[in-house]
Amino acid sequence: MSFVASSPSTVMMAMKSCRGKLPVSIITVTLCSFAFLALLYTQRLSFPTSNSLLKARSCARRSAVVQAKKVVENPDLDDRFEFDPEECDITRGKWVFNPSNKPLYTDRSCPYVERQFSCEKNGQLEFDYRYWEWQPDDCYLPRFDPEVALEKLRGKRLVFSGDSLQRNQWESFVCMVEWTISPGKKSMKLGKVHNVFKAKEYNATIEFHWAPFLVQSNTEINIKEPKKRIIKVDSVSNTSKDWEGADILAFNTYVWWMFGIRIKTLWGSFANGEEGYAQLDTPVAYKIGLKTWANWIDSNINPNKTRVFFTTMSPIHSKSEEWGREDGLKCFNESEPLKKKNFWGSFAANKEMMSAAAGVIKKMKVPVSVLNVTQLSMYRVDAHSSIYTETAGKLLSPEERADPKKHADCIHWCLPGVPDTWNQILFAHL
Numbered sequence: 001m002s003f004v005a006s007s008p009s010t011v012m013m014a015m016k017s018c019r020g021k022l023p024v025s026i027i028t029v030t031l032c033s034f035a036f037l038a039l040l041y042t043q044r045l046s047f048p049t050s051n052s053l054l055k056a057r058s059c060a061r062r063s064a065v066v067q068a069k070k071v072v073e074n075p076d077l078d079d080r081f082e083f084d085p086e087e088c089d090i091t092r093g094k095w096v097f098n099p100s101n102k103p104l105y106t107d108r109s110c111p112y113v114e115r116q117f118s119c120e121k122n123g124q125l126e127f128d129y130r131y132w133e134w135q136p137d138d139c140y141l142p143r144f145d146p147e148v149a150l151e152k153l154r155g156k157r158l159v160f161s162g163d164s165l166q167r168n169q170w171e172s173f174v175c176m177v178e179w180t181i182s183p184g185k186k187s188m189k190l191g192k193v194h195n196v197f198k199a200k201e202y203n204a205t206i207e208f209h210w211a212p213f214l215v216q217s218n219t220e221i222n223i224k225e226p227k228k229r230i231i232k233v234d235s236v237s238n239t240s241k242d243w244e245g246a247d248i249l250a251f252n253t254y255v256w257w258m259f260g261i262r263i264k265t266l267w268g269s270f271a272n273g274e275e276g277y278a279q280l281d282t283p284v285a286y287k288i289g290l291k292t293w294a295n296w297i298d299s300n301i302n303p304n305k306t307r308v309f310f311t312t313m314s315p316i317h318s319k320s321e322e323w324g325r326e327d328g329l330k331c332f333n334e335s336e337p338l339k340k341k342n343f344w345g346s347f348a349a350n351k352e353m354m355s356a357a358a359g360v361i362k363k364m365k366v367p368v369s370v371l372n373v374t375q376l377s378m379y380r381v382d383a384h385s386s387i388y389t390e391t392a393g394k395l396l397s398p399e400e401r402a403d404p405k406k407h408a409d410c411i412h413w414c415l416p417g418v419p420d421t422w423n424q425i426l427f428a429h430l
Helices: 009-020 026-045 062-068 146-152 164-178 237-241 269-275 281-300 351-362 374-378 418-429
Strands: 092-095 132-137 158-163 185-187 194-199 206-208 215-217 230-237 249-250 262-266 277-280 307-311 366-373 385-387 411-413
Touching: 009 146, 132 146, 132 418, 146 164, 158 164, 158 237, 164 194, 164 206, 164 249, 164 269, 164 307, 206 237, 215 281, 230 281, 262 281, 277 281, 281 351, 351 366, 366 418, 374 418
Parallel strands: 158 206, 158 249, 230 262, 249 307, 307 366
Antiparallel strands: 092 132, 185 194, 194 206, 215 230, 262 277, 385 411
């Protein structure tokens, strides 16, 4: 709605209309005066301020804002704009509890959630963690629309590649869309390193490729003790052959690097064994490995055909003293997100490694869209698998659940949960 300045004659007519043919009482005059002042005040508010100039595009996008159906504390004062990856800082915001924000699936309704992330099926009875939604300070994050997402993927391959956190995100994405497809028009093929969900009527696949370091290691399939791990930092993962031909590639790597302050790294052949590796500080080895991955992307990916994403590190909430709970048991029994603005746990996420990743990506020839989920996930101490999980292929026993300090999983996330928000951001980019 627009407003125009009132002329003196218009004002006089307005005052006359208030007076009418009846005697003017003190009450009537007062009411008319307030109405006139309100009109002037409304006109004054319609002029842009220095702050509103930064949000000028929000006026043109109000229709999208209405469709977003966000929970807003005071809609009249909300000047956020529709999501734009070039302008919206997704890391700045807050988690808002919205009981009407029901997840698109549960670990009971989606058959593809593995036991490691199936908190409800594993005995979790509190589900408030499912109803928190991320609200950026600057913009509206569009809701995930499964049918629109599938249409975006029509005739395409979406490939997630990385560690178990990337598998966490892949399962989330599959579950967010699969329920809209009739049983005869979808399929799932599971393997040791390669999982493929196919939406047949869309001729689309949503795949996961196991590559915990993105470069080669001696632990990709037959997992060995951390102290025996050797990372071949000069060669990309053997699964890279499956990266070729993808339309959308989404990568991550972090948690598997975090098993010591130094890491065994190798150039050349694994045949050199114990004699061929060098011990490097983990951030140094991480940066070298990422450079190898980046060189492969720059040499093999056509940016006109393939979009590339990189998901930043998912925080590890294993030290409750970092968020002020000295007597805490890691993430066990946490019931809501942390409220402290810009909270960052130094153990939860390594800033040096995050900066290394940013530096490598910045220098790449092929554009890479960064899904910066670290800060928003940092607050979510309440949403991990905790004791409602499995280890070594077996559900935790009652005795193990009684010892969360030792057995609680504060790395992976319950599904539905935080990875759904990561995919909401990915969807917004698409």
